[in-house]
Amino acid sequence: MTAGSLREDANAGWLVPHAWTDGGVVVQAAPNGAGVLHVAVALCVLNDTYREARDRGVDVAGVRVSARGEFDQETWQSTGVSYAVEVDSPSPATDVSALMAHVDSVAEIPRALRAGMTVERTHG
Template structure:
């Protein structure tokens, strides 16, 4: 049986004040807020959302785009018998002083470089160290 686990990671003008926790953030004064439960499944999705959020700010800075806020909603399922992921999807909302086409190009660039989504889609080995 599959179960869905959803989280939201946000910062700047799109930051959610009803957060599970808030973390300091290099590009925003108020930090990043995380909404969702504190389970391993949710935390994997937080990693995806946090990576995408950070990369939006980083790539926008490189492009000279002024980003005021970012919200990344991530959801995905797990087969609760095996805990194998059934896939992860995310949506990004950006508050920026830019056109929709410029924001779209920014999000395409982020999708191409986001490290955590790339690592997950490539597969990785996780081992307990002594």
């Protein structure tokens, strides 16, 4: 997941319009359910990085987020998701570090996954 000054060429994945960046976001992921789960984490972190940076007055020129994880081959239970973030910013490194710690605490998808959840099929 890349945006702004760190955005990959659109041919490297698929281009998604994005409210926080003029050029949109390039998504690179496996075309399967696991890939979509990891994209959800990465996109949420990317979104929140831009949003929280704006609210904190931290300049962000670009963001790259990669998310990955594995699944138990017998139960298909996730063994967890990890993500890494690169931020291109002229702001002091301490401000960017504090921003990323804050984003980690408020990003909705990672928070929901950490808390656990139920998923159920409904009729209709």
